[in-house]
Structures are given as C-alpha cells and as structure tokens.
Amino acid sequence: xxxxxxxxxxxxxxxxxxxxxxxxxxxxxxxxxxxxxxxxxxxxxxxxxxxxxxxxxxxxxxxxxxxxxxxxxxxxxxxxxxxxxxxxxxxxxxxxxxxxxxxxxxxxxxxxxxxxxxxxxxxxxxxxxxxxxxxxxxxxxxxxxxxxxxxxxxxxxxxxxxxxxxxxxxxxxxxxxxxxxxxxxxxxxxxxxxxxxxxxxxxxxxxxxxxxxxxxxxxxxxxxxxxxxxxxxxxxxxxxxxxxxxxxxxxxxxxxxxxxxxxxxxxxxxxxxxxxxxxxxxxxxxxxxxxxxxxxxxxxxxxxxxxxxxxxxxxxxxxxxxxxxxxxxxxxxxxxxxxxxxx
Ligand code: MG
Numbered sequence: 331x332x333x334x335x336x337x338x339x340x341x342x343x344x345x346x347x348x349x350x351x352x353x354x355x356x357x358x359x360x361x362x363x364x365x366x367x368x369x370x371x372x373x374x375x376x377x378x379x380x381x382x383x384x385x386x387x388x389x390x391x392x393x394x395x396x397x398x399x400x401x402x403x404x405x406x407x408x409x410x411x412x413x414x415x416x417x418x419x420x421x422x423x424x425x426x427x428x429x430x431x432x433x434x435x436x437x438x439x440x441x442x443x444x445x446x447x448x449x450x451x452x453x454x455x456x457x458x459x460x461x462x463x464x465x466x467x468x469x470x471x472x473x474x475x476x477x478x479x480x481x482x483x484x485x486x487x488x489x490x491x492x493x494x495x496x497x498x499x500x501x502x503x504x505x506x507x508x509x510x511x512x513x514x515x516x517x518x519x520x521x522x523x524x525x526x527x528x529x530x531x532x533x534x535x536x537x538x539x540x541x542x543x544x545x546x547x548x549x550x551x552x553x554x555x556x557x558x559x560x561x562x563x564x565x566x567x568x569x570x571x572x573x574x575x576x577x578x579x580x581x582x583x584x585x586x587x588x589x590x591x592x593x594x595x596x597x598x599x600x601x602x603x604x605x606x607x608x609x610x611x612x613x614x615x616x617x618x619x620x621x622x623x624x625x626x627x628x629x630x631x632x633x634x635x636x637x638x639x640x641x642x643x644x645x646x647x648x649x650x651x652x653x654x655x656x657x658x659x660x661x662x663x664x665x666x667x668x669x670x671x672x673x
Contacts, residue, residue, distance in 0.1 A: 331400055332364040333426075335391045337384045340375060340612055341640045347461040348484050348510045350379050356612045357384045359421075360643070361391060363429045365402055368436045371644070371665060372429030372620075374421040374584050375613035375635070382421050390416040391425065402437045405430060409590055420564065420587040427588025428620045428663060435662030442589070442623035443657055452626040455653040457482040457506050458634045465489075465496035472500040479653035480504050480532065482632055486512015490522060494529055506630065508535035511561060516545045520552055527554040533607070533630065535580060536560040547575045558607050565591070569599050578605025578629070583621050584613070596627040610635035619647030620663045622655050631655065643668055 340356040356375050363370040376382050394415040397407050408430050409423075416422035435442050443450055458478035460471050462485070472481060481501070483493055486509040497505065507526060513519045519537050526534065533556045538545050540562030550557045559572050560580035572579050581595045592608075599606045608621055608628035615636040625631045633655050636642050647665035648655045658664040 331396050331402075333391065333394060333429075334362040334364070335388050336360040336362075337388060338373075338614075338643070340614065342612060342638055343640045344638075345461070346612060346638065347463065348379075348486070350510055350512070352461075353378065356639075358613065359384055359387045359391070359425055360614075360616070361425045361429050363433050365400075365433060368433060370429045370433035370436060370662060371616050371667070372425040372427070372432065373614055373616040374425040374428075375611040375617065376421055376584075377611050380421075380585070382419065386419065387422045387425070390419045390422040394426065402430075402433050405434055405590070413587075420591075421584050423587035423591075424583050424617075425588075427590055428583065428617060431589050431620065432662035439661050441657055441659055441661060441664060442620070443626065446593070446623070448624070448626040450626060450656060453622075453654050453656060454625070454628060454631050455479040456625075456631040456633045456650070456655045458637065459484065459508075459632070460497070462487050462493070465492050468493055468496040469500050472497045477650055477653065478503075478634070480506060480630075482506045482508060482634075484508055484510060486510045491525065494526065494531070498529060502530060505529065505531045506533045506535070506632070507531055508560070509537045511536055511539045513537045516549055519549055523549075523553050523555050531555060533558050533578070533605075535607075536562065543575055550575060550577055553577075556605050558605065560607075560609065563595075566594050566598050569595050569604065570602065572599075572604060573602050576604070578607060580607040580609045580632075581628075582609045582611065583617060584611050589620060589624065592621070592624055593627070596624060600627070605629045607632060609633070612638045614639065614642045614665075615644045615647045616663060616665045618655070619644075619657065619665050622648040622657050623663070625655070 457480035
C-alpha cells in the first residue's frame with residue numbers, strides 16, 4: 331500500500347476571527363492511500379492554536395510501516411500500525427484514520443454510516459459559524475446565510491450582547507455560541523448566559539480556559555443552557571472527566587485522532603449522559619464528509635468547515651439539504667478530487 335503526503339494551505343473565504351486570534355488561512359495535510367487500484371483520501375487541518383505543525387505531521391506520517399500481511403479490512407491492525415508510527419500526534423493519526431476508513435468503505439462498497447448501521451434520518455441540522463465582527467458585519471452575514479437553520483456566534487470579546495443583538499435584528503433562527511475560553515469572571519458569565527437563554531440560544535461552548543475545571547463545574551451546575559467543553563476534550567479519558575464539569579462535549583476528528591476515536595468518544599459520552607456536539611476545523615469536504623458519517627450519533631452538528639474555505643480540492647461527499655449535511659451514497663467517505671485542484 332502506497333501513502334502519499336501532501337501539505338496543503340486552506341484559503342479562507344473571509345478572515346476567521348476568534349477570541350484567541352484571527353487568520354486568513356489554515357495549514358492542512360492531505361493523504362492518499364493507493365491499494366489494488368483503489369485510492370482513498372484523508373485529511374487533517376491544523377489551526378495554529380492547537381500547536382501542531384504541518385512539518386511535524388508530515389514527518390510522523392512518513393514513518394508509517396504497514397503490516398506485511400496487509401488486509402484493508404483489518405482496521406485494528408492498520409490503525410495500530412498508524413498509531414505506533416505517529417506516536418502522540420492525534421492530527422497525523424486523524425489523516426490516516428480517515429483514509430483507512432475510506433479504503434475500508436471502498437473495499438466493501440458501502441458508505442461508512444452504513445457500515446456502522448447508523449440512521450441518516452437522525453442527522454441534526456448543522457450550524458454555520460459567524461466569526462467575531464462588528465454589529466454591522468454580523469447583520470450583513472446573518473442576512474446572507476440563509477441555507478443554514480442554526481447560526482453559531484463566536485463570542486468571548488467585550489461586545490458579546492451587541493453581537494447577539496445584531497444577529498437577532500436579522501433573524502430568529504436558533505443560535506449556538508462559542509466563547510473560545512474568552513470569558514474570565516464566572517458570575518458575569520452566568521449573567522450573560524441567563525440573558526442568552528432568552529435569545530433562543532441552544533448551547534454555550536468553552537466559556538473559560540480548560541484548566542479552570544472548578545469554574546466550569548460551578549457554571550454547569552447553575553447554567554440554564556448546556557455548557558459544552560471543546561478545547562478541553564481530545565480523548566475518551568477527557569470525555570469521562572467531563573462528567574460533572576460540562577453538560578456535553580464537542581468532538582472533532584482532528585483533535586482526537588479520527589473516526590475510530592470519535593466513534594468511541596460519542597458512544598462513551600452518550601453512555602455517561604453527556605450531550606454530544608460533532609464539530610470541525612476549517613477543513614476540506616474530505617474531513618467534513620468523514621465526520622458527517624458519524625453525525626447520526628450527535629445531538630448537535632457544527633460541520634460548516636468546508637463552506638468557509640475557498641479552495642476545496644474535493645467534490646462529491648456530504649451535501650447540504652434543508653439545513654442538514656447528508657452523506658452521499660458513494661462508498662467510504664464519498665469525496666473525489668476535483669479535476670483541477672485549487673492552489
Ligand atoms: Mg469551539
């Protein structure tokens with residue numbers, strides 16, 4: 331089996347502004363697995379705040395040695411080989427894991443959701459993210475984005491109420507909000523959440539820095555809205571530790587190492603009575619279409635990443651239908667490269 335590794339720069343349609351900084355592009359790594367006439371695709375995006383570099387991911391991927399008696403259906407053995415090679419670098423594993431699942435689906439001739447026996451009719455609507463901006467910019471964007479039934483607002487600045495009010499001038503669609511660790515005072519956060527609960531807000535992501543466990547637990551005990559851990563949640567162990575600290579967890583393939591780990595985290599979270607949000611980075615339709623395959627297991631879906639980039643090198647895959655991202659019926663992840671890739 332041949333692995334190709336391609337560093338790629340995702341160009342964002344608009345600057346992405348969060349409480350932790352802003353950017354106009356996101357580094358990513360695309361991989362291909364070639365095996366017996368089949369080509370499988372994987373990807374990971376590497377937003378700088380996570381601290382993982384393109385070079386480190388490419389070097390880790392180059393160390394992979396597949397088993398001699400390679401069987402594309404033996405995902406346990408292949409993922410063990412991938413994991414042993416990349417070590418403690420979840421994004422490298424995520425790219426390989428997506429490609430290995432894509433290959434698995436192509437060998438069997440089934441989309442991944444069918445291999446897991448999931449019901450696509452259960453897929454919740456996906457939210458579309460509006461980054462931090464002026465009230466004017468938010469009003470403009472909220473009016474523009476009509477295909478999505480839920481809008482996600484990036485908060486954590488000093489004008490959070492003004493931002494929500496600006497969007498509310500334009501639409502009564504449900505909102506989710508993400509503080510991206512940008513809040514500092516727990517009483518002020520609780521006051522704000524009380525107000526957000528009256529604004530048809532569905533959930534609140536990562537109010538404080540993840541290390542403020544006691545403050546998150548205090549807020550979760552009192553908040554009228556679900557408090558969802560994101561930056562704090564990267565593994566099954568983090569999901570277990572989230573009980574009593576958050577109402578739910580935001581699970582992303584790039585953070586946790588791919589579909590196998592995300593499936594386990596979703597299953598464990600549900601068993602523990604935690605709410606589940608399936609999220610993404612700004613990424614191509616490859617990683618998005620992979621995550622969509624798991625979305626029947628999530629309470630909420632935030633998989634707008636491919637809609638935020640200008641140079642998606644893939645086509646096919648998940649389609650937005652009546653506000654929900656629905657997997658296509660093609661085997662595996664379901665994407666194919668465009669004839670002429672964007673630069
Ligand atoms: Mg988040």
